[in-house]
Amino acid sequence: MLFEQVNNKVVRAHVTAQSPVLARRGAMLGYSGAVAFRPVRGQGGGVGGFVGAAMSGESNPMMASEGDGAVLYGYKGLYVTVIDLDGSYPLTCEADRLLAHDANLQTSVQFVDSGGVRAAVRGAMTGQGLFTTLVHGRGPVALLSHGGAFPLQVTGQWPVGVDPQAYVGHTGNLTLDLKAKVGFRDLTGRGSGEAFTLQVTGQGTVYVQASEQKF
Amino acid sequence: MITLTADKRVLVAEINNDSLRAAQGSMVAFEGSVEFVGAKMGGGDGFRAALKRRVAGESLDLMEARGTGRVFFAEDALDVTVLDVGGSRLTLESDHILAVTPGLRLDVQFAGLRGMTSGQGLATTTVDGQGQIAVKSDGPIFGLEASPGRTSSSTPTPTSAPTATCRCRWSPGCRGSPSSARAPANRSRCGSPATAWSTSSPRSAESCCSNRSTTR
Numbered sequence: 001m002l003f004e005q006v007n008n009k010v011v012r013a014h015v016t017a018q019s020p021v022l023a024r025r026g027a028m029l030g031y032s033g034a035v036a037f038r039p040v041r042g043q044g045g046g047v048g049g050f051v052g053a054a055m056s057g058e059s060n061p062m063m064a065s066e067g068d069g070a071v072l073y074g075y076k077g078l079y080v081t082v083i084d085l086d087g088s089y090p091l092t093c094e095a096d097r098l099l100a101h102d103a104n105l106q107t108s109v110q111f112v113d114s115g116g117v118r119a120a121v122r123g124a125m126t127g128q129g130l131f132t133t134l135v136h137g138r139g140p141v142a143l144l145s146h147g148g149a150f151p152l153q154v155t156g157q158w159p160v161g162v163d164p165q166a167y168v169g170h171t172g173n174l175t176l177d178l179k180a181k182v183g184f185r186d187l188t189g190r191g192s193g194e195a196f197t198l199q200v201t202g203q204g205t206v207y208v209q210a211s212e213q214k215f
Numbered sequence: 216m217i218t219l220t221a222d223k224r225v226l227v228a229e230i231n232n233d234s235l236r237a238a239q240g241s242m243v244a245f246e247g248s249v250e251f252v253g254a255k256m257g258g259g260d261g262f263r264a265a266l267k268r269r270v271a272g273e274s275l276d277l278m279e280a281r282g283t284g285r286v287f288f289a290e291d292a293l294d295v296t297v298l299d300v301g302g303s304r305l306t307l308e309s310d311h312i313l314a315v316t317p318g319l320r321l322d323v324q325f326a327g328l329r330g331m332t333s334g335q336g337l338a339t340t341t342v343d344g345q346g347q348i349a350v351k352s353d354g355p356i357f358g359l360e361a362s363p364g365r366t367s368s369s370t371p372t373p374t375s376a377p378t379a380t381c382r383c384r385w386s387p388g389c390r391g392s393p394s395s396a397r398a399p400a401n402r403s404r405c406g407s408p409a410t411a412w413s414t415s416s417p418r419s420a421e422s423c424c425s426n427r428s429t430t431r
Contacts, residue, residue: 159246163244194242194278209289210292
């Protein structure tokens with residue numbers, strides 16, 4: 001196990017020569033061993049990835065932790081959730097939720113145009129914008145959330161809905177569709193407060209945080 | 216049939232062809248066929264309750280989750296605790312209510328001087344009946360047992376939910392040396408046998424939420 005949860009908000013990454021770790025710049029809290037830190041530009045994936053990341057705004061300054069030792073990561077007291085990717089499906093999430101991940105994982109930026117206008121509206125509603133980040137490969141990822149993220153299995157047996165503001169990310173073969181149900185009561189402030197939900201269909205896991213705040 | 220279970224900051228409600236009242240906009244995810252509608256007048260407690268709430272300023276915006284399935288509720292990463300209500304009355308601030316099962320009635324009660332001095336306003340909410348209530352708080356809540364022979368005190372603001380038979384009296388001035396930083400200057404005191412619930416943070420759920428939104 002490369003990533004080890006120290007507590008709710010801190011994760012310890014074991015860095016070896018074979019598996020360096022990429023992390024959000026400034027998220028290092030402490031380290032032991034012979035570890036060196038080097039800034040990394042862009043999201044990886046070469047020049048295309050770099051330009052794409054810069055254009056989309058889906059990028060965070062990252063740093064690579066290399067060498068041999070253990071590094072502690074944490075950011076702004078936010079909750080950290082470690083997700084082990086098995087390589088079958090990429091993890092979709094926001095770039096600013098990425099605290100740290102195995103450097104052997106690839107990140108890429110995806111334009112939501114595959115879903116057309118509906119996806120664009122969804123991006124605007126969830127505060128994700130028009131771009132999301134995909135994390136490909138096999139290895140652990142540490143994600144930031146407000147209040148901690150819990151996994152919700154989607155099997156297709158039941159309809160599943162998620163509050164757009166509480167959505168953190170997802171893996172698997174899932175389709176997310178924004179469903180609006182705005183009635184007169186919602187406009188007068190006497191509605192349920194749940195006029196918009198993300199309808200999740202397919203097979204996979206969606207991660208939900210215990211808050212509707214974006215940090 | 217509704218079962219509430221709390222998992223740290225998330226409330227899990229198993230709803231089986233029933234309707235659960237919860238704080239407006241607090242749903243984060245659901246499985247199954249559940250629909251969310253604004254609660255009826257007075258949060259489902261009728262015209263009288265609505266009027267009293269309006270007069271007292273104990274605002275409580277509720278919605279109803281109806282159907283069959285599993286619903287996850289959470290708000291601002293606040294801790295969630297499920298309390299069983301039955302037999303005795305539970306008194307708490309309306310800001311702390313996350314969800315209430317159908318067997319419970321909510322009402323507004325005049326709190327008097329205690330409410331005023333603790334910054335909670337003149338009124339508190341009372342919960343009667345048989346069922347479960349989910350309480351949200353900044354930091355986990357803990358119970359203080361009070362019995363006639365032994366008074367237990369807590370600083371007034373964190374008192375999120377003193378139970379019924381507990382008469383919380385306001386006692387200004389502290390016992391012990393006033394200069395001691397550890398002794399709170401003002402305390403709520405519980406006399407009769409009951410449990411007073413207190414959070415680990417002196418902020419109420421309401422004030423902590425407004426603090427967070429202004430510093431964002």
